Amino acid sequence: MLLALVASLLLCVAPTQSKAHATNATVTVWQNAAPILHTVAPNSMAFEVLQYNLFGRPYEVSNDGQSERLQRVPESLHRISATIDVVTFAEADIGAQRDEMLAQFRKFGFNYSTSILHDPDPFTSLLNGGVMVVSKWPIIREAQHVYRNACHYSDCLAAKGVKYARLLKTVDGSSKIFNVFATHMQAWSTPDGRSDRIQQAKQMRAFIDDMGIPVHEVRDGLLL
Numbered sequence: 001m002l003l004a005l006v007a008s009l010l011l012c013v014a015p016t017q018s019k020a021h022a023t024n025a026t027v028t029v030w031q032n033a034a035p036i037l038h039t040v041a042p043n044s045m046a047f048e049v050l051q052y053n054l055f056g057r058p059y060e061v062s063n064d065g066q067s068e069r070l071q072r073v074p075e076s077l078h079r080i081s082a083t084i085d086v087v088t089f090a091e092a093d094i095g096a097q098r099d100e101m102l103a104q105f106r107k108f109g110f111n112y113s114t115s116i117l118h119d120p121d122p123f124t125s126l127l128n129g130g131v132m133v134v135s136k137w138p139i140i141r142e143a144q145h146v147y148r149n150a151c152h153y154s155d156c157l158a159a160k161g162v163k164y165a166r167l168l169k170t171v172d173g174s175s176k177i178f179n180v181f182a183t184h185m186q187a188w189s190t191p192d193g194r195s196d197r198i199q200q201a202k203q204m205r206a207f208i209d210d211m212g213i214p215v216h217e218v219r220d221g222l223l224l
Helices: 066-080 095-106 153-157 191-210
Strands: 002-006 016-022 025-031 049-056 086-092 132-135 139-146 161-171 174-183
Touching: 049 066, 066 095, 086 095, 086 161, 086 174, 095 132, 132 139, 132 161, 132 174, 139 191, 161 191, 174 191
Parallel strands: 049 086
Antiparallel strands: 002 174, 016 025, 025 139, 086 132, 139 161, 161 174
16 A cells, blocks of 8 residues: 655755654654755646565565566666656565665666665564665655554564655756655455454554644645
């Protein structure tokens, strides 16, 4: 699932790292330096987002061409559409393969990415969450929330949750903020799976609210 909240006004931030609190978890927030002032872009500025499950799970889980697949993704997506602004990934689990993929993405202008979704508590998740955001535009803020008490079976081994990226897109001297949320939820179409996803969605909603995105940035609409 991907949520992109489209902004209509630029809000600049200073470098800082802080803590925010969503339901049942502590949320880590990173903010990076941004220009002090930009012209507000028209509401019609296009923003193209693609969501991709890489199936890049650790080899202990499966061995089905992860390395070869991740190396081919950047060029393949560029051939599909050269106008993509952001790609959100799930199951980008293996660090070395992820780094190689990001190096390939930079050849096509995707010079920015968030860190991988991860659990700050090593005792509650064996694997990282595999979720990240890759962007052509500067990421001026990122944050994450790891879902708590809402999983079952093998999905509990991974730090499933939601990743947030606040982006600044600039075209012809005009700039606009875009707020992107990427998530990877509980698997399986079972009663337990559906119940877990409901609880995860509630936590994601609380996390979005905790980000304090101004109302005027949400006013342009909600992209699902």
